[in-house]
Each structure stands twice: as C-alpha cells, then as structure tokens.
Amino acid sequence: xxxxxxxxxxxxxxxxxxxxxxxxxxxxxxxxxxxxxxxxxxxxxxxxxxxxxxxxxxxxxxxxxxxxxxxxxxxxxxxxxxxxxxxxxxxxxxxxxxxxxxxxxxxxxxxxxxxxxxxxxxxxxxxxxxxxxxxxxxxxxxxxxxxxxxxxxxxxxxxxxxxxxxxxxxxxxxxxxxxxxxxxxxxxxxxxxxxxxxxxxxxxxxxxxxxxxxxxxxxxxxxxxxxxxxxxxxxxxxxxxxxxxxxxxxxxxxxxxxxxxxxxxxxxxxxxxxxxxxxxxxxxxxxxxxxxxxxxxxxxxxxxxxxxxxxxxxxxxxxxxxxxxxxxxxxxxxxxxxxxxxxxxxxxxxxxxxxxxxxxxxxx
Ligand SMILES: Cc1ncc(COP(=O)(O)O)c(C=O)c1O
Numbered sequence: 249x250x251x252x253x254x255x256x257x258x259x260x261x262x263x264x265x266x267x268x269x270x271x272x273x274x275x276x277x278x279x280x281x282x283x284x285x286x287x288x289x290x291x292x293x294x295x296x297x298x299x300x301x302x303x304x305x306x307x308x309x310x311x312x313x314x315x316x317x318x319x320x321x322x323x324x325x326x327x328x329x330x331x332x333x334x335x336x337x338x339x340x341x342x343x344x345x346x347x348x349x350x351x352x353x354x355x356x357x358x359x360x361x362x363x364x365x366x367x368x369x370x371x372x373x374x375x376x377x378x379x380x381x382x383x384x385x386x387x388x389x390x391x392x393x394x395x396x397x398x399x400x401x402x403x404x405x406x407x408x409x410x411x412x413x414x415x416x417x418x419x420x421x422x423x424x425x426x427x428x429x430x431x432x433x434x435x436x437x438x439x440x441x442x443x444x445x446x447x448x449x450x451x452x453x454x455x456x457x458x459x460x461x462x463x464x465x466x467x468x469x470x471x472x473x474x475x476x477x478x479x480x481x482x483x484x485x486x487x488x489x490x491x492x493x494x495x496x497x498x499x500x501x502x503x504x505x506x507x508x509x510x511x512x513x514x515x516x517x518x519x520x521x522x523x524x525x526x527x528x529x530x531x532x533x534x535x536x537x538x539x540x541x542x543x544x545x546x547x548x549x550x551x552x553x554x555x556x557x558x559x560x561x562x563x564x565x566x567x568x569x570x571x572x573x574x575x576x577x578x579x580x581x582x583x584x585x586x587x588x589x590x591x592x593x594x595x596x597x598x599x600x601x602x603x604x605x606x607x608x609x610x611x612x
Contacts, residue, residue, distance in 0.1 A: 251548075251552050251553055251554035252552035253554060253589045253594070253598055253601070254554040254589065255554040255556045255587055255588070255590065256431040256531065256556075256589070256591055257431075258430045258431065259591060259592055260435075261488075263491070264488045264489065267484045267485070268485065271283065271480065271481060271484045276480050279480065280477045280483070283480035283484050283487065284302060284479075287302060287478075287483035287486045288301065288302055290487060290490045292443075294490070295416040295419055295424075296416055297416075297418070297419050297445065298444070298447075298450075299443070299445070299446075299447070299450035300441050300442070300443050301441065301457065302439060302440065302478040302483070302486075303442060303457060303477075304438055304439065304440065304476060304477075304478065305427065305429060305438045305439060306334060306405040306426065306427030306439075307341070307440070308338075308476050309425035309426070309427070309440035309441060309442045310334065310335065310338030310339075310401065310403060310425050311338040311339075312442060312453055312456050312476050313401050313423040313425060313444075313449075314338065314339065314401065315452075315456050316442075316452035316453045316455075317372075317399040317401075317423070317452075319342050319344050320343050320344065321343040321344065322344075322345075323343075323345070323372040323373070324345050324346075324347045324368060325339045325344050325345070325371070325372065325374070325401075326346075326347050326363050326371060326373070326374045326375065326398075327339060327349070327358075327377070328348070328349060328351050328375075328379075328578070329349065329350055329562050329563055329575040330351045330379070330558075330575075330578035330582055332405065332406075335375055335377050335403050335405075336568065344372070344373075345370075347366055347368075349363045349366050349575075350574075350575045350576065350577050350578050351575075351577050351578050352577070353577050353580075355384055355521075356379045356581060357376065357378060357379055357382060358374075358376055358377065358389075359577070360384055360388050360389060363392060371398060373399040373401055374389070374392065374396075374398045374399070374400050374401070375401045376389050376402050376403065377402075378402060378403070378406070378407045378410065378417045380406050380407075380527075380529055380531055380533060381406060381407045381409065381410030381417065381530060382410075382520070382522065383407075383410070383417060386415075389420065389421075390420055390421070393421070393422075399422050400420070400421035400422050401421055401422065401423050401424070401425070402417060402421040402424035402425070403424075404416075404417045404418030404424045404425060405426060406427070406432070406530045407426075407528075407530075408426050408432065408433050408528075408530075409493060409496070410526060410527045410528045411526050412526055419443055419445070422444065422446060422449065423444040423446075424443040424444070425440055425441065425442055426440060426441045427440050428486060428489075433493065433496050433500065433528070433530055433592065434486070434489035434490060434492065435485075436482040436483070436485050436486040437482060438482075439482055455471040456471075456474060457474075457476040458475070459473040499592045500529055500530065500592060501524045501528055503590065503594060504522060505524060506596060506603075507588060507599055507602075507603060508522070510599070510600065510607075511603055511606060511607075514606065514607055514610050516537065516610045517534050517606070517610070519535075520534075520535065530590070531556075531587040531590045532588040532590045533585055533588070534586055535584040535585055535586075536584060538584055541557060541583070541584065543609075545557065547605070547609045548605055548606070548609070551605040551608075553588075553589060553602050553605055555586055555588055555589070556586070557587075558581060558582050558585030558587070561578040561579045563575055563578075588602060588606075
C-alpha cells in the first residue's frame, strides 16, 4: 500500500499544464530550441554561472563535463565513496577511473585531506559532491584542485537553491552540474545542466551535445560528440518550475527547521549540522542507530509515512567490488541515515504528524 505521506513527490501545477498545452498548440519541433535557451538563461541568472547548457539528465551532465574537459581512459578522477552512484558511473562513462575517498562526518562531503592524499600522477579531476546542499570549505576544495592542476567538477545535483557565502553551489569549480530528475526541488521529469564560466569548456560541451557538429544543420563533425540534447517540451515545464524555485527554497528550509525543532531532542536521533542560511536541504535527513533504521522504517510505513534509507557506500555495490581501501565514515553514515518526507508541498501539520510517529517509535 502506498503511504499517505510519500518520502518525496514531484509537484506540478496548472501553470505547467497550461504552458505545455500552449506550446503544443503552437506546433514546435519538441526538440531543443528557443524554450531550451530560455530555460538555460533562467538557470544561469539564478546560479550566477556565465554559461548553462542543459542535457538529458545529471548523469550525462557529469560525463559530458568530464569529456569536455578532455578526461579520458587512463585518467583518475577522485570522487566520494558516499554519493548517488551516478557520480561514479559518470566517470566510468567518460572512460576514466573513479578513485574513491571517504567523507567528512560533519558535511557528508568529500574529506579534502584524504582527497589530497589520494592524488597520484594520473589524477586529472576532482569531483566534489555537495550532497543535500551541504559543502566543505569551498575555498579549500578550489585550492586543492589548483595545487594539483585538477579539473574541479562540482556535482551539485542536490544543491539547487544552496549557496556558500552568497555564491551558488556548482559555480566554484571549473564546471558544476545540476539535476532536474523527478524528486529534485524542481523537475523536468529528467534533466540536467552543466554550469561553467569558461567559454572554451562551454563550446566543447555544445560540440558533445550535438554529435561534434561544426554548426547546427551542417553534417560536418569537427569533434567527437554524442547526443546530449534536451527538449523544448521539458524546457517549458522547467521554466514554470523555475518561477516557483525561490518559494520552494524558503519552504525547504522551514520544513527542515520544523523537523529539527521537533526531533532535535529525541533520544536515538542525531541531526547532521545544517546551516539553513546557506543550505536548502533537498531531503530531510536524520541519523539513527544502524539496528534501529529498518524497524523505524517499518513502523513508519505502518503509520502511513514513507521514508528512504541513505545510499549504500559505493564500494560495496556490485559494480565497484573491485575497489580497495577503507571508508569507515561513508559506511557508517550510509548505514545510519534515513530520509524523511520532504516534498515542498507538505503542510506543517503533516510534518508534526511524522515527527509524532517518530517520537512514538522511540518512546514506546
Ligand atoms: C549527487 C547526485 N549526482 C548525480 C545524480 C544523477 O542525476 P540524474 O538522476 O539527473 O541523472 C544524482 C541524482 O539524484 C545525485 O543525487
């Protein structure tokens, strides 16, 4: 049975429906054109990136950015062991080798000191995942990349609406990416964007997006490329979703704040330090004892509340069993973390209800 309160649902309204109808009545070609440009401008304006190129999803945004930077077979890319598996898979897709590094327990992001030790002669890039809108000291990440001449790619798939010292996450590196998949703060069903200030990198991305074509409509291919194009029909949805972003960012912060107030004192629950000035938590996350997570999830399911456990540590997932090394923090967090209902449309009374169920579980 579907829980009465899902862990996460996309939120579309009559504005998106009307905009899609209007677009279809006008008879566009569906594929990327003027609406995609308008969506890209909205992304660039909001994030402050000089260029934004939209692509079919966040995974291809990561792979496309790496390819555009010339990352290839034989190159190593440092990536955290705790992230959505797409971060690592995109490195493999670009032909390179992911090198896993443990995370910092305070931020759940890459441990920069360990990352520094993982640099070898083959390291070409550093992928920093600002997971759930949290971040390490970004200037240290930039300094580490500069010191070793690494391409800094920020996986900001979960960070739309999150800033570090007033600057949007995803704009500190040589490139950053966003995702607009269905559970994200705003969605186009699937979708991703590559952000950069570099004209050279942006032009390389455009080549990769369009089969390496010299220019649109000309079948002369001056570079290796694929098809990473978007569609105007998704862009129409994205433009309407974007108009709702600022409100949703504020609401995500309120939702997290209310949960934190209601659950902060519950014995058995640990909250992850969260600076709500800067971070717009995409998912509300808590840590519980490993042995309590499954019983809590089952109890909440019976109460009609959907939850989702954190991603498993990547090195234990079947495609990465070849990985050697120890990742104690990643393993611990992955085993303890739980995502609570986090949709932007949740009412305060919904959150109070979820919190009451959680309190009941720990006090019974
Ligand atoms: C951190 C992170 N990176 C990459 C991705 C991949 O994005 P997409 O699902 O748009 O391919 C996700 C998706 O949730 C993500 O959370």
